[in-house]
Amino acid sequence: MSDSSARGAANAVTLIRDARHWQTGERIERAFANGQVLERAPAAPDRVIEAGGAILAPGLVDLHVHLREPGQTAKETIESGARAAAAGGFTSVACMPNTKPVLDSVAWIEWVRHRAEKALCRVLPIAAVTVGQEGAQLTEFVALERAGAVALSDDGRPIMNAGLMRHALEYAKQTRLPIVVHEEDLTLRGDGAMNEGLTATRLGIRGIPAAAESVMVRRDVELAELTQGRVHFAHLSCKASFDALRDGKARGLRVSGETCPHYWMLTDEAVADYDTRAKMNPPLRSDLDREATVEAIADGTIDCFVTDHAPHTEDEKRQPFDQAPFGIVGLETALALTIAGLVRPGHLSLSRALELWTEAPRRVFGLPEVSIEPGSPADLVLFDPELEWTVDTSRFASRGRNTPFDGWRLSGRVLATFCGGQQTFALEGAPAEARA
Amino acid sequence: MTLTVAPAHPASPDAGFFVAPPALSRTRHLLGLEGFSGAEILDLLDHAHTYRERWRTQGRAPSRELAGVEVCHAFFEDSTRTRASFELAALRLGATSVAFTAGGSSVSKGESLLDTLQTLAAMGVDLVVLRHRSSGAAAYVAQQLEAGVINAGDGMHEHPTQGLLDLLTLRDAWSGRFEGRRLAIVGDIAHSRVARSALHGLLALGSEVTLAGPSTLMPAEIEALGVEVARSVEDAMAGADGVMALRLQRERMESGLLPSLSEYARVWGITPPRVALMKPEAVVLHPGPMNRGVEIAPEVADGGRSRILAQVENGVAVRSAVLSRLAQAARERRAAHL
Ligand SMILES: [Zn+2]
Numbered sequence: 001m002s003d004s005s006a007r008g009a010a011n012a013v014t015l016i017r018d019a020r021h022w023q024t025g026e027r028i029e030r031a032f033a034n035g036q037v038l039e040r041a042p043a044a045p046d047r048v049i050e051a052g053g054a055i056l057a058p059g060l061v062d063l064h065v066h067l068r069e070p071g072q073t074a075k076e077t078i079e080s081g082a083r084a085a086a087a088g089g090f091t092s093v094a095c096m097p098n099t100k101p102v103l104d105s106v107a108w109i110e111w112v113r114h115r116a117e118k119a120l121c122r123v124l125p126i127a128a129v130t131v132g133q134e135g136a137q138l139t140e141f142v143a144l145e146r147a148g149a150v151a152l153s154d155d156g157r158p159i160m161n162a163g164l165m166r167h168a169l170e171y172a173k174q175t176r177l178p179i180v181v182h183e184e185d186l187t188l189r190g191d192g193a194m195n196e197g198l199t200a201t202r203l204g205i206r207g208i209p210a211a212a213e214s215v216m217v218r219r220d221v222e223l224a225e226l227t228q229g230r231v232h233f234a235h236l237s238c239k240a241s242f243d244a245l246r247d248g249k250a251r252g253l254r255v256s257g258e259t260c261p262h263y264w265m266l267t268d269e270a271v272a273d274y275d276t277r278a279k280m281n282p283p284l285r286s287d288l289d290r291e292a293t294v295e296a297i298a299d300g301t302i303d304c305f306v307t308d309h310a311p312h313t314e315d316e317k318r319q320p321f322d323q324a325p326f327g328i329v330g331l332e333t334a335l336a337l338t339i340a341g342l343v344r345p346g347h348l349s350l351s352r353a354l355e356l357w358t359e360a361p362r363r364v365f366g367l368p369e370v371s372i373e374p375g376s377p378a379d380l381v382l383f384d385p386e387l388e389w390t391v392d393t394s395r396f397a398s399r400g401r402n403t404p405f406d407g408w409r410l411s412g413r414v415l416a417t418f419c420g421g422q423q424t425f426a427l428e429g430a431p432a433e434a435r436a
Numbered sequence: 437m438t439l440t441v442a443p444a445h446p447a448s449p450d451a452g453f454f455v456a457p458p459a460l461s462r463t464r465h466l467l468g469l470e471g472f473s474g475a476e477i478l479d480l481l482d483h484a485h486t487y488r489e490r491w492r493t494q495g496r497a498p499s500r501e502l503a504g505v506e507v508c509h510a511f512f513e514d515s516t517r518t519r520a521s522f523e524l525a526a527l528r529l530g531a532t533s534v535a536f537t538a539g540g541s542s543v544s545k546g547e548s549l550l551d552t553l554q555t556l557a558a559m560g561v562d563l564v565v566l567r568h569r570s571s572g573a574a575a576y577v578a579q580q581l582e583a584g585v586i587n588a589g590d591g592m593h594e595h596p597t598q599g600l601l602d603l604l605t606l607r608d609a610w611s612g613r614f615e616g617r618r619l620a621i622v623g624d625i626a627h628s629r630v631a632r633s634a635l636h637g638l639l640a641l642g643s644e645v646t647l648a649g650p651s652t653l654m655p656a657e658i659e660a661l662g663v664e665v666a667r668s669v670e671d672a673m674a675g676a677d678g679v680m681a682l683r684l685q686r687e688r689m690e691s692g693l694l695p696s697l698s699e700y701a702r703v704w705g706i707t708p709p710r711v712a713l714m715k716p717e718a719v720v721l722h723p724g725p726m727n728r729g730v731e732i733a734p735e736v737a738d739g740g741r742s743r744i745l746a747q748v749e750n751g752v753a754v755r756s757a758v759l760s761r762l763a764q765a766a767r768e769r770r771a772a773h774l
Binding site: 196 | 470549550568570571573576590592593594629632655657658660661
């Protein structure tokens with residue numbers, strides 16, 4: 001951002017001119033000040049951004065990121081993760097509690113919120129379901145909700161004990177918080193490091209069957225019925241899981257699910273040369289599962305998209321495949337991969353794809369609505385769906401460089417992001433900055 | 437709303453993190469037999485055959501062929517047999533061997549491999565013979581080192597010199613003809629790097645491979661590699677030109693993959709009646725060490741069909757051939773640097 005005085009004055013008026021409405025495609029202009037979208041633009045705005053036909057949409061929301069703080073700041077920090085989010089067009093991210101220590105107390109939820117005050121996007125902490133994520137004792141759901149937790153999850157680990165899962169779902173009804181579940185039967189996973197199938201067989205890597213995920217989804221659909229509790233299934237990756245979720249929805253249960261760009265973009269063949277950048281959990285699956293992911297998105301089984309942004313250091317990923325950690329970064333490639341994998345092949349309209357990154361996740365977690373209409377908080381993203389770029393991890397704002405998409409040529413690029421009316425990202429050389 | 441999005445084709449990504457080189461950058465490393473052509477394999481077998489005949493007829497006094505070539509035997513997993521075989525192979529060609537053993541559990545996995553790599557790189561050895569518990573470890577090391585790397589067994593992936601020695605043994609037994617021949621491989625296919633190397637080699641040479649073993653020990657979708665999976669050991673061995681029994685690890689019982697050793701021996705053991713199902717001239721292989729009475733009956737192991745000791749002899753010859761080929765390339769690289 002070149003004009004620091006505009007940023008400095010909260011009441012200064014910014015006008016975005018010649019943008020396109022993310023849903024209707026019509027030419028629009030929007031002005032905002034004091035963090036809110038205004039009814040109409042004043043005659044003399046303090047700052048004018050010529051959008052040049054770029055699309056204006058509500059800021060993206062990612063319900064599933066790992067910011068690694070407290071404890072693992074070599075991988076990522078709240079500050080660097082939020083900056084990566086802003087670069088990807090996100091204005092809100094929900095961060096998972098599997099940090100070191102685990103976010104399982106009011107004090108840690110408050111600590112995260114405090115650390116995030118100056119971050120470049122809204123950081124919404126998710127609290128652990130069990131103390132230390134050890135799967136034994138429930139955390140203080142009510143106090144955690146009051147402290148600002150937006151959901152409960154032991155992500156990184158499943159809740160293996162079905163009885164405990166039942167109690168968690170029942171007790172969470174004292175709150176409005178969904179239980180977000182990382183579905184993985186650890187006895188089926190064993191020492192597996194990638195999807196079970198031909199590639200694993202060829203490479204001699206121990207496989208993780210898709211059923212390790214889907215049997216747990218089935219179980220928790222049953223528990224959602226038993227408890228009438230609120231379950232959100234994290235990072236679903238395989239056909240059998242989508243079928244189970246579909247079934248739960250057909251039964252009228254309070255179940256929802258998310259998936260990530262890598263599951264519609266890639267299959268386990270991405271691991272073919274022991275490429276640890278393609279090692280993630282759940283693992284990249286078969287092409288059938290990839291197609292089922294697209295289908296579950298297209299038919300509405302999937303409620304929203306997430307990145308499961310999971311940064312690791314290069315040293316950790318530079319190990320023999322079975323020893324490298326699971327995870328892929330995703331905040332800075334999410335939108336372009338959505339266009340490449342879903343919009344361009346005609347599976348989704350661009351407006352529906354954007355809905356799954358904006359309004360839909362807000363609905364899933366019951367977050368306040370954000371729009372580009374007057375009165376809404378000015379959480380906005382301006383992006384050009386046709387602008388081509390090459391993914392270059394060396395230029396990532398995230399500390400994580402672990403993505404198999406490095407070097408890919410994609411189209412769709414964020415030009416500018418505004419969070420609460422403050423510009424949090426400006427693409428170098430983009431009109432949004434050049435004319436600001 | 438119609439928004440046309442310009443087509444974008446993913447470019448081939450730059451090598452970041454860890455991407456393995458091809459199975460063999462043909463002259464530089466031997467990482468696995470997958471991807472080898474039949475001609476390439478036969479060429480290596482011929483080379484090995486030359487050594488074996490020379491030792492048989494002229495004795496085994498070390499030659500000076502690899503004088504000045506330094507070979508590091510880096511064994512992160514115990515294997516007395518394979519290591520001895522490689523060391524003998526190096527010795528007979530006059531190479532200098534250094535051993536780097538980091539036994540079993542005393543070395544924690546990841547960091548130690550990286551540290552060791554740097555140590556090896558600093559020593560400037562020409563060839564590294566690597567045995568490691570991680571699948572892909574040899575490819576990983578090959579990516580990080582100047583030296584040529586020979587995979588002496590990486591996890592459940594491949595053990596290419598074992599595959600070559602099996603092929604040399606079969607070539608002798610099969611009068612030099614691989615086409616139209618069929619080998620049965622029996623046992624724990626899932627965890628066997630020996631089976632993977634053998635099957636890639638045999639398929640490249642035009643032979644057929646039939647696998648048999650408990651379904652808990654059969655890897656997913658293996659038929660897609662071009663092999664058949666038989667329902668029983670009898671089905672697999674009937675009419676076969678040979679059988680390879682794989683070593684069964686006792687921990688398979690503890691991890692719930694098998695009920696008991698005696699059940700295994702009863703259902704899958706290579707016994708005289710089962711051997712009788714094969715063609716009259718068919719042979720029996722085993723990578724050793726054997727669990728006599730479990731995967732193979734003692735009468736079979738010591739019987740007339742057994743080529744188990746021939747495998748051991750061929751192992752040294754094959755490893756000499758591989759060392760010789762890769763040393764040549766290493767020397768050329770060194771000369772280019774000077
Ligand atoms: Zn997870």
